[in-house]
Amino acid sequence: MSLVTWQDLCLDALDVDAQARFWSAASGLSVADPAPPARLAGPTPGHTLWVNPVDRPHVVKNRTHLDIDCGSVEELVALGARVLAPAAETGLGWTVMADPEDNEFCAFVRTPEALPAYRLHGIGVDCVDPAAQARWWGDLFGVDPVHEVDGGDWWTLAGVAADDRMTLDFNTVPEPRTQPNRLHWDVVGRVDELLARGASYVGDQPDWTVLADPEGNEFCVFPPE
Structure with missing residues (x-):
């Protein structure tokens, strides 16, 4: 039995309008309400991404980030993103990028026939202890985490977020947490x-x-209705 259910995602922004336009184009969501906080809407309420106004800029690497599908890295650069670590150099299956306010995200290039309308497919979470974090969140959502070792070493929760395709992926990092996250989820x-x-x-x-x-x-x- 789950103790929580997924509600939506929230992203902090200095320039809500600019970030809403970028993430609408990058994610396949529509700007349903541009007034701060901006609401980006998708096929269900659980696909909602809120862009919330804050006065706190990005100063350190985020401990939570989005994983998105794209037709090309170049199309994201044209929208205002920049490349941090190209897949061709890292040998990984994704390119690490930053949005216009320097929030890191991972871009997975897909062929046209494999490119979905809704392009957010994962949330990466940096952890000191990814196994413990995945088990804690898995316990709340009522799902057992899966230990992924093919091409890396991380823990995954599937079927708990906006749709069955979106995963929460918990990874080990050496640096401690020092700042509030600019991306979080609501339950x-x-x-x-x-x-x-x-x-x-x-x-x-x-x-x-x-x-x-x-x-x-x-x-x-949010309290249950």
Whole structure:
């Protein structure tokens, strides 16, 4: 039994309009409401990406990032992204890029017939202990994590996010967390149950509560209807 269900994604931005336009074009979502916070809409409410105004710029590598499909790296550069680590140089199956506000993301080039309309297919999460993080979130979502060792070493949760294709991927990194994340997900659940499972309290807003997971990653909890 799951303690939470997926609600949507949120991205912090200095320039909400510019970031909403970039991520709409890059993700295949439409700008349903441009007024801050901007709402990018997709085929279901769970595909929503909110672009929230903040006064805090990107200063360190994000510990959460998006994985997206694309027709080419060049088309993303034309939208305002820049290349950080080309696949041709790293030997990996993706190119590491940065959006116009320097938020890192991974771009996977697909053939035209394999390129979906909705292009967000994963969320990468940097961790000190990816196995523990994947198990913690898996316990909340009611899904067992899978240890992936083909071409790397990470832990994956599937079928818990916007659709069956989107995964949460937990990877090991050496650097500690020093700044709030600029990308987070929202869930529906009960705050008291999550605190009892090891979440920590960050703050309250009128319609939701901000918590953090065991490694300090913020997420927002909305009460069940």
